Amino acid sequence: MLTPTPRVQVPGAVTKGEIFQIKSLITHQMETGLRHDSEDNIIPRKIINKFICRYNDVVVFGVDLHEAVAANPYIEFYLRATESGRLEFIWEEDGGGIYSLAHHLVVS
């Protein structure tokens, strides 16, 4: 399996109170656990099961992902700009793998 690579697209600067868009994607096959290999063995489930976004250490948005989220899960969402600071994006994988990215947001 390829190493999952997370990506986010966040505006560089926003004004206080503004609602801004975030686009996130992680390359991941999202193996559902429902498929069989050529010898009829079940291919074990391995999915990204959770995504959260922290804004200056406060969780402001979260997602529980199940098997029916498409491969390379894409999540687009909207936050309200409160103050400048750190946005942190965390993806959790079955088996405990964690992938994360951080971004500094400037609020004027």
Add this chain to the structure above:
Amino acid sequence: MEETKAGDLTRRGLLTAAVAGGTGLASTTLILPLSASKSDDAVELIKQLTEKTPTESNRVHLSMPRVFPNGYTVPLTLEIDSPMTEGDHVRKVRVLAPRNPLIEVVTFHFVSQRSEPHVSTRIRLAEPQYVLALAEMNDGALLMAKTWVEVATNGCK
């Protein structure tokens, strides 16, 4: 390796529960609530899952293509009309695909005054069906919307 974790919702599991709880009903009628082909069926399914009665609401906007060629990556956009204040906000939204082998698709959690109940993602669908969105408000009310999506290929194989 078990193929599903404990607590996953499967059609079979729900049917078994329905059989256990629904004494005196013919087996054919037990299948009907899971088909969600009619509005009442969707309500029945949600009652089974949440033990609460949802209300169909035009505050919940679930946008998906009516026809989509492949079931592997069907776009979905959700928006709920809400001021997102402390006293009136959306806590979470669950997306369900009653005709998928596993009914639960995705759940979004929102925070009042911090995030907006507006999201987009891409999901898998096994067959043509009504996709349901179930918004839980801060007062515990369940608001529901559904949309018919026709897929040509099974995205769950």
